[in-house]
Amino acid sequence: MARMTAARAAVEILKREGVTDAFGVPGAAINPFYKALKEGGGIHHTLARHVEGASHMAEGYTRTTPGNIGVCIGTSGPAGTDMITGLYSAIGDSIPILCITGQAPTHVIHKEDFQAVDIASIAKPVTKMAVTVLEAAQVPGVFQQAFHLMRSGRPGPVLIDLPIDVQQTEIEFDPETYEPLPVYRPAATRAQIEKAISFLLAAERPVIVAGGGVIGADACDLLVEFAELTQTPVIPTLMGWGVLPDDHELNAGMVGVQTSHRYGNANFLESDCVLGIGNRWANRHTGYKLDVYRGDRKFVHVDIEPTQIGKIFPPDYGVVSDARAALELFIEVARELKAEGRLPDRTGWVASTQERKATLLRRTHFDDVPMKPQRVYEEMNKAFGPDTRYVTTIGLSQIAGAQMLHVYKPRHWINCGQAGPLGWTVPAAIGVAKADPDAPVVALSGDYDFQFMIEELAVAAQHRIPYVHVLVNNAYLGLIRQAQIGLDINFQVNLEFENINTPEIGVYGVDHVKVAEGLGCKAIRVTEPDQLGAAFEQAKKLAAEYRVPVVVEAILERITNISMSRTMDISDISEFEDLATEPGHAPTSLKPLKV
DSSP states (O other): OEEEEHHHHHHHHHHTTOEEEEOOOOOOHHHHHHHHHHHOSSSSEEEEEEEEHHHHHHHHHHHSSSOOOOOEEEOSSSSHHHHHHHHHHHHTTTTOOOEEEEEOGGGGGGGGOTOOHHHHHHHHHSSSSSEEEOSSSGGGHHHHHHHHHSSSSSSSOOOEEEEEEHHEEEEEEOOOOOOOOOOOOOOHHHHHHHHHHHHHOOOOOEEEEEEEHHHHHHOOHHHHHHHHHOOOOEEEEETTSSSOTTTSSTBBBSSSSSSSHHHHHHOOOOOOOEEEEEEEOOHHHSSSOOHHHTTTTTTEEEEEEGGGGTSOOOOEEEEOHHHHHHHHHHHHHHHHHHHTTTTTOOOOHHHHHHHHHHOOOOOOOOOOSSSOOHHHHHHHHHHHHOOOOOESSSSHHHHHHHHHOOOTTTTSSSEEESSSSSSSHHHHHHHHHHHHHHHOOOEEEEHHHHTTTGGGHHHHHHHHHEEEEEEEOSHHHHHHHHTTTTGGGGOOOOOBBBBOGGGGGGTBOHHHHHHHOOOOTTEEOOOGGHHHHHHHHHHHHHHHHOSSOEEEEEEEEEEOOOOOOOOOOOOOBBSOOOOOOOGGHHHHHHOOOOO
């Protein structure tokens, strides 16, 4: 048997589990692991500027390519606590990442040693497993179990905490005979799928709600095939956006109280049966008025996690299954029904959903100066093609982007959904660009999200990781300001000040161009809408030439209210701006406006 340190054994396991990249920040308590990482080779490490940033990089890396598992590494104490937000983000959206932390020596952990904290207990609520390994011989088994858990059932993150003496202890371990544990994913039975599909057969206006679980299972091709076989319109959730192209004739639009299309909500409210696959009925999708969302519709829910069935409301029928396994059977049964002539003709229903898609549109074309954000997204649709991977987290910038941008492929809308931490976008975009260096990556931030972890731009500059970052700046916490309207306050949400070093930007405060350039990146400020197209083209060229992020800052009007429900009711969406009433109002819409 080969002898090696437990840290080296862990590194060898990472490689045999398919890990090629890691993100992190070294420190005294994790340095033995870093030594093993250097000596073992085969894993490229990206040095972050903040340990939370490393966790978000790992998450962006995982989300980009099927099978990826991002790894983030930090030392003891605050490094682990810094990564809790990343773990929370990952578990909320069912994203597997592995967090590895250093720890004080085993004999002083309980003595309030320097930077000794019970990180396993802190992390347990936001992980599938969090453990401090006290015996070096257990390290291989713990890492093997970690990968098994991250991939099995509902995917999610794991934290492994390694005391420094455990890392340095030699153990017997033979990497050549190591094998990953089999992955467990529940699979539907034929009888369950036959019953589930019977609800669609009995319906007149069924829809499929496709969630992030379809993308996580790498089953988007199967979902499209099943939808086409049965002529069933598809409503992607925000996490499922990209399961089928936005311009597909069966794409009925997104539903929700914020990130929704007018036609998406209208199509859903006309439906009489809903088949949810790999979704969790998140409240930004359903709203809080569940009586409106449910109506008289029949609901079938297919999800990999048993406790998701009935969590928000009881479905008429529930199936616990991996999305790919379920869809394979759905297709098998649908093909048989089609051969027997038993599939209903849905031509009229499908046509009506597309009619709404061509009539219920929001206006994007405005020539105002300062700019309205809608015009920024219109110009983004023109400048960035179907291969673009968009990355964003939360805020009015994300909500408006989801309402107005177009996505055509799985994993091309990479959005932090359930947690929505500000600052996520910059590091996540770095992880995405690292995972797919050949794809155009476009990040989208408001000014406050951008400022939260702006230092991570230096990481991309150092490691030559190019992408384009669209920054919509209104010097406001826009979403919180809009949420305060109902309370009749406008309190502690305005970010404006006159920058004594850059008086030409007026009250917009932070000079993002100087900051980005100071961090080794390129930046362009745009103040008029007719400059946007040229700025985006220049940004793409600069990113390709210098291999660094390029920030395009669009100076917006201070206040724009983006369409959303003030009552958390999907049938009650407030449209604050003029709607599209002629084709020129929405020139990049998926279908020409019908008037």
